[in-house]
Amino acid sequence: MTTKPNTPDAGATEDALNPTAANDPGPALVENRAPDTPGAGPEPDRFAQLEAEKADLKEKLLRMLADMENLRRRTEREVADARTYAVSNFARDMLTVADNFQRAIDSVPAEARAAGDPALKALIEGVELTERDMLKTLERYGVKRLEPEGQKFDPNLHQAMFEVPNPDVPNGTVVQVVQTGYVIGDRVLRPALVGVAKGGPKGAAQDQTPAEAANGTGEPISTGHGQG
Secondary structure, three states, X not given: OOOOOOOOOHHXXXXXXXOOHHHOOOHHHHHOOOOOOOOOOXXXXXXHHHHHHHHHHHHHHHHHHHHHHHHHHHHHHHHHHHHHHOOHHHHHHHHXXXXXXXXXXXXXXXXXXXXXXHXXXXXXXXXXXXXXXXXXXXXXXXXXXXXOOOOEOOOOOEEEEEEEEOOOOOEOEEEEEEEOOEEEOOEEEEOEEEEEEEOOOEOOOOOOOHHHHHHOOOOOOOOOXXXX
């Protein structure tokens, strides 16, 4: 009887060569294994932090845009003011010249004008023409002459020097101009020095005397004026 040699099983031999294979839990067990890496799960606090940072950056951006817009508007306003009021000092100095023209014209007596002397008439016309040209030149730079006679007294534009009893015109009406006033843009370059009526009927919305309007009291009118 022939004896069959003991041939080792191939599967047993492989298990013997790889002892860990028999203990391998398989893919299903690996998938169900809990992760052991820290921080692998969701982090809701991190998302909230990012949202807060985004909101903060948005607020800073909007604030910066608002600041830039305010700066742009302020710069435009300053440039416009510089263009309008750059000649203020020069214009104020030229007012003396305008006053001298007016004094020269007013110094000619009415009788001399009526006499019709050709030389005197030509001189007067030349002075008046020069004065008009000067005033037109000043107007091109925003300087305008005030004509307050017959108007209601305005303490923002006029400086009351005295009161004139006159029942024929509303109380507080400018009845005499002592010195011509000028404005540049919306600012007073020089207030008009005026005399105002007193004792007439109340004008429209005229609840105060010119003295009270000028200094806020019933004291005599002050010759000082806040705007030069």
